[in-house]
Amino acid sequence: MPELAEVEFYRRQWDPGVGARVREILLHPKARIFRGIDTARLVRGLAESTLVASEARGKQMLFHFRGRGRGASSLWIGLHLGMTGALRAEGESFRPDRHDHLVLRQRGRTLVFRDPRLFGRVRFAESTGEQRPDFWTELPPDLRSRAFDLEALRSFLRRRGRSPIKAVLLDQERFPGIGNWMADEILWRAEIHPGLPAGRLDAERARRLHREIGFVVRGAMRHIAPAFRDPPRSWLFSHRWADGGRCPATGAALVRETIGGRTTCWSPGRQRDPRPRKRS
DNA sequence: TCCTATGTTGTATG
C-alpha cells in the first residue's frame, strides 16, 4: 500500500521504541526482504543497541541504532515496505506469525515489520559516527524541498519526453514517494491525461503539474501520516477503484486502463487525450 | 479458477 504519506505513518509507529534498548531480535533469515544482506551481521550489530532516531524520504525509511560501549558506533537499518509492508508496535508478549519477518523486542514493547508479499527490503550499514550510509545519502531530494522547483520538473519532463506522463511520475529517482494512487490524483487535479507524452506538456501544464504535486504531497501528509485517514471525498482517491466510480469534479464515469504498466484511472473530458486516436 | 492489488527489478525487444 505504501506511498510517501503511508510510509511516514508507518515510520512513526516505531516512535515509542526511540530511546529504548533492543533486547532480542527475531527474524526469518531466508525471507526475501533480506536479499543481499548478511543477517547474522545484522543481528550482531543490533544486539544491545538503542534505537535513537528515524527518518523517511519518499518510500524509504532509515532507523538509527547506537551500539553499546566503546565509541559511538552506529547501525543503520533501511526499510522499504514494498506493496504490503507495515510497521507497528506491539506489547511485550506479542507472538510473531509467519509474515512478521523482523521483530525487535524492547522492555515492555515489540517493534514489528510485517510483509506478507515480501516485496519490501531491509538494508543495513555500520558506521563509527553519525555518517549516514550511502544508500541513504544518494537518495534524490524530497519533493517538498527547494531543489524540486519548476525548472527541475521541466528538465525531468524533457528527459523522458516520449514516455507517458503517468510512467514518468512513478520514477522514484525523480519523484521519490509518488506511487500509483498519488500519480493518478496529481494528474486528475492538473487535468492532464495520463497517457500524454511528458514532452508534450506546455509551460502552463508544467506549472500546473508542479503545483498539484505540491498539493497532493502536502495533503497526503496531512491526512494520512498522522492517523491513516483517507483523503477527503473531494479527491479522486476514494472514487478511483469503486465500481461505477464517478469523477468528483464532473460526475462523469471514471475510466480505468493500463498505462505505464499500472492500472490508471482518469476522468475523461476533464483529462482529455490530445494524441491522435488509433482507428480500428 | 481467474483476476486484482498504493512496488521494484530483470530480460527481451524495438
Place this chain on the structure above:
DNA sequence: ACATACAACATAGG
C-alpha cells in the same frame, strides 16, 4: 541510449 512490454517475486481477497 531510449523506450516499451512482460515476467517474476509471494500472498490474500473478491
